[in-house]
Amino acid sequence: MQATNQIMTQVAEGNGRGGAGRGQGRHPLNDQNKTVRITITLTEDDLAFLDTIKHGGTQTVDQNRSAGVRWALRAFRREQKALLAEAHRIKAEIETDPLLIVTEEELERDIAAKVAAMTQQAKLADHVEN
Amino acid sequence: MWKIEYSKEVRNYLYDSYPYTETIWQTIKALRHQIDGLPPPGSDYYEIETERFVWNVAAHTVVYERRSDEHSLFFAVVKPSNDDWL
Numbered sequence: 001m002q003a004t005n006q007i008m009t010q011v012a013e014g015n016g017r018g019g020a021g022r023g024q025g026r027h028p029l030n031d032q033n034k035t036v037r038i039t040i041t042l043t044e045d046d047l048a049f050l051d052t053i054k055h056g057g058t059q060t061v062d063q064n065r066s067a068g069v070r071w072a073l074r075a076f077r078r079e080q081k082a083l084l085a086e087a088h089r090i091k092a093e094i095e096t097d098p099l100l101i102v103t104e105e106e107l108e109r110d111i112a113a114k115v116a117a118m119t120q121q122a123k124l125a126d127h128v129e130n
Numbered sequence: 131m132w133k134i135e136y137s138k139e140v141r142n143y144l145y146d147s148y149p150y151t152e153t154i155w156q157t158i159k160a161l162r163h164q165i166d167g168l169p170p171p172g173s174d175y176y177e178i179e180t181e182r183f184v185w186n187v188a189a190h191t192v193v194y195e196r197r198s199d200e201h202s203l204f205f206a207v208v209k210p211s212n213d214d215w216l
Contacts, residue, residue: 079191083184083207087193090137090206101204102141104134104159110145111155 040069132162133202140208154188158205167196167203186211 030036042050050068094100136144144151161167168183169175175185178193185192193207 080178080184083191083193084178087178087182087195087206090139091195094137100138102136102138104136104162107136107141107144107155110141111148114145114148 040073042069132164132167133200134159134162135202135204137204137206140205143208154190154192154208157188158192158208161203167198 047065050065144155148155161169164170169185169187173185173187175183175187178184181196181198183194183196185194189211191207191209191211192205195204195206197204
């Protein structure tokens with residue numbers, strides 16, 4: 001877990017937006033222009049993966065990791081946005097048509113029927129083969 | 131015990147892809163036995179909005195809503211995690 005702590009320290013010691021020198025890192029400011037500590041948990045496997053990312057010709061491992069974390073955060077936000085949009089769309093649909101809600105009992109019944117049909121089909125195939 | 135409900139999309143996915151969806155279906159169903167309607171401790175999940183949760187489980191991303199007043203869990207979205215749909 002040492003590598004995880006290393007990354008979190010880098011995040012916490014950034015100099016803030018606008019004041020950071022090249023390579024020193026930046027981190028987010030709140031409404032009062034104060035730096036905000038954020039928590040990002042990275043496993044050893046995550047770090048090992050980020051080390052494999054190649055971006056540009058001669059970047060160091062740390063720079064590659066920074067780029068990897070930024071990409072991961074962007075992907076996470078994009079995923080959140082897409083999931084929320086889909087959940088909201090479905091909520092709107094079921095509000096206008098509650099019949100779109102399927103109960104556990106209905107699904108159980110449908111799948112049991114499908115399993116029965118599949119079993120029957122397998123038996124028939126077996127019978128034909130023999 | 132919580133009542134489990136699905137959106138039509140989730141129902142169709144679980145049904146159409148059955149038996150390949152057996153594991154994720156059983157995992158979802160097991161949630162009804164959780165006292166608080168939340169995934170077991172140590173699970174990979176977070177609350178994306180009030181009473182709406184994203185749960186990464188059994189190679190799927192699941193979005194569900196906890197309706198405590200009705201004591202029900204509504205599963206709106208279930209997608210394979212490795213699906214490049216975003």
